[in-house]
Amino acid sequence: MxxxxxxxxxxxxxxxxxxxxxxxxxxxxxxxxxxxxxxxxxxxxxxxxxxxxxxxxxxxxxxxxxxxxxxxxxxxxxxxxxxxxxxxxxxxxxxxxxxxxxxxxxxxxxxxxxxxxxxxxxxxxxxxxxxxxxxxxxxxxxxxxxxxxxSLESEFIICECARVSQDTLKQVIELNKLSTIEQITDYTKAGGFCKSCIKPGGHEVKDIYLVDLLAEGVEEIEAAEKTRKIIEAKGNGNFASMSLVQKIKSVESILEEYIRPTLKADGGDVELIDVKEDTDAFEVLIKYQGECMSCSMNTTTTLAGIQDMLTFKLKANIRVIVT
Missing domain, CATH: 3.90.1010.10 (Sufe protein. Chain: A)
Structure with a gap:
């Protein structure tokens, strides 16, 4: 044969x-x-x-x-x-x-x-x-x-062929901002084999399909993006009047969009610890992670770059402190 x-x-x-x-x-x-x-x-x-x-x-x-x-x-x-x-x-x-x-x-x-x-x-x-x-x-x-x-199955499996769970798919869609089934397959292999998990009408009937998770994920991503833009807009010249939660979210959104991608490219990251109000400035407390922890520029060039970006975006006097 x-x-x-x-x-x-x-x-x-x-x-x-x-x-x-x-x-x-x-x-x-x-x-x-x-x-x-x-x-x-x-x-x-x-x-x-x-x-x-x-x-x-x-x-x-x-x-x-x-x-x-x-x-x-x-x-x-x-x-x-x-x-x-x-x-x-x-x-x-x-x-x-x-x-x-x-x-x-x-x-x-x-x-x-x-x-x-x-x-x-x-x-x-x-x-x-x-x-x-x-x-x-x-x-x-x-x-x-x-x-x-x-009892031996701890996760809800969506793609039986590749053994990919619902939780994993949701995380991958959200973290990577996926918008197509092809992207899901590239990242996880889900939907790349018998294709029953993609949408109704395949080889096997499913309770949840990839198209359902994708639609849900895209909706959440779009909602988060709208929220981020609103928060960032509120920060332009109005940072002082925001609540503590709004301040933290506003700083976090700027770190996520403008700071973290560069740090992660070099194996590092930054964690926002707190936002405090001092007499002459807003103190943003951060903690470096990964390669940034041992980098010689984490208290000079990198720190200055983070502070300048936050000051520019928030239109406020920002002092970044490494904890």
């Missing part, structure tokens, strides 16, 4: 040789019987994907003294990609502790099936076939630990 021998190539060209080899001749397929158990604990876990009808049964022989998986085998009821993915999943579990096996991700399975580190082993629309790898591992681990399967 090698790709090079197929007439016209076609879809087969999108599958690695390793995937095709394991489709035809899986290394770890089979059962583990009670007779093989010995002093080890035998775990048999089943998991099925309702969306496509594929199912996998995972067998583990675990040394109870060390929680190490001594033998790992599988049976798969599904397409060739599901067989190849399950075969690699079972192999990756071998000689790991149960907790270490829980850290195996779908992407790790897919990458292990690649011929070339930079070329995906399967077409994106078939990535969902490896999703069962993580789920059946979680099922087996929950059986061994005697806990509910859901």
């Amino acid at each position: 090698a790709r090079d021998n197929l007439i016209g190539g076609g879809l087969w060209e999108e599958y690695s040789h390793e995937v095709q080899r394991r489709m035809d001749n899986p290394t770890n397929m089979g059962e583990i019987t009670e007779e093989e158990k010995g002093n080890n604990e035998l775990i048999i876990a089943d998991f099925g994907a309702e969306s496509c009808g594929d199912a996998v049964r995972l067998y583990w022989l675990i040394d109870p003294k060390s929680d190490t998986i001594k033998t790992s085998r599988f049976k798969s009821f599904g397409c060739g990609t599901a067989i190849a993915s399950s075969d690699m999943m079972a192999e990756l579990c071998m000689d790991k502790t149960v907790d270490e096996a829980l850290e195996i991700t779908n992407i790790e399975v897919e990458k292990a099936l690649r011929d070339n580190p930079d070329i995906p082993a399967v077409p994106g629309q078939k990535m969902h076939c490896s999703v069962m790898a993580y789920d059946v591992i979680k099922k087996a681990a929950s059986m061994y630990k005697g806990v509910d399967m859901d």
Whole structure:
């Protein structure tokens, strides 16, 4: 079934040789019987994907003294990609502790099936076939630990293929001010495989899609930007009349837009500690972070630059003090 021998190539060209080899001749397929158990604990876990009808049964022989998986085998009821993915999943579990096996991700399975580190082993629309790898591992681990399967998942996963959580996506969208699905995929890999998580109508039905998180994130970014501009506008010639909270937000917005990008480019940062009113000036207390802490210019050139920018933007007499 090698790709090079197929007439016209076609879809087969999108599958690695390793995937095709394991489709035809899986290394770890089979059962583990009670007779093989010995002093080890035998775990048999089943998991099925309702969306496509594929199912996998995972067998583990675990040394109870060390929680190490001594033998790992599988049976798969599904397409060739599901067989190849399950075969690699079972192999990756071998000689790991149960907790270490829980850290195996779908992407790790897919990458292990690649011929070339930079070329995906399967077409994106078939990535969902490896999703069962993580789920059946979680099922087996929950059986061994005697806990509910859901208790082993601490995050709400949006993209099952890449194992990207809702919290991670929200943070990435907000911190990097993302505005397109393509940007989300570039930053997190979410939506780059079977694409079911992007919007309704894909391979699997989701409660929340990337388009929902993106719309939410863009709305929050736009609202924050409006707030920042209002705060900064209030500071122009009117800093003295602002409340302490407004003063702090105004200073913070200027640091974020005009100061931090330069400092972060050199591995540093600055934290706003407080804003105080003195007899002849407003004292802005800051603390340097990262490389700025040891920089020889943190009390001279850099400090003067921060003070000048705040004075110019806020139209007020500002004295910056390093704590």
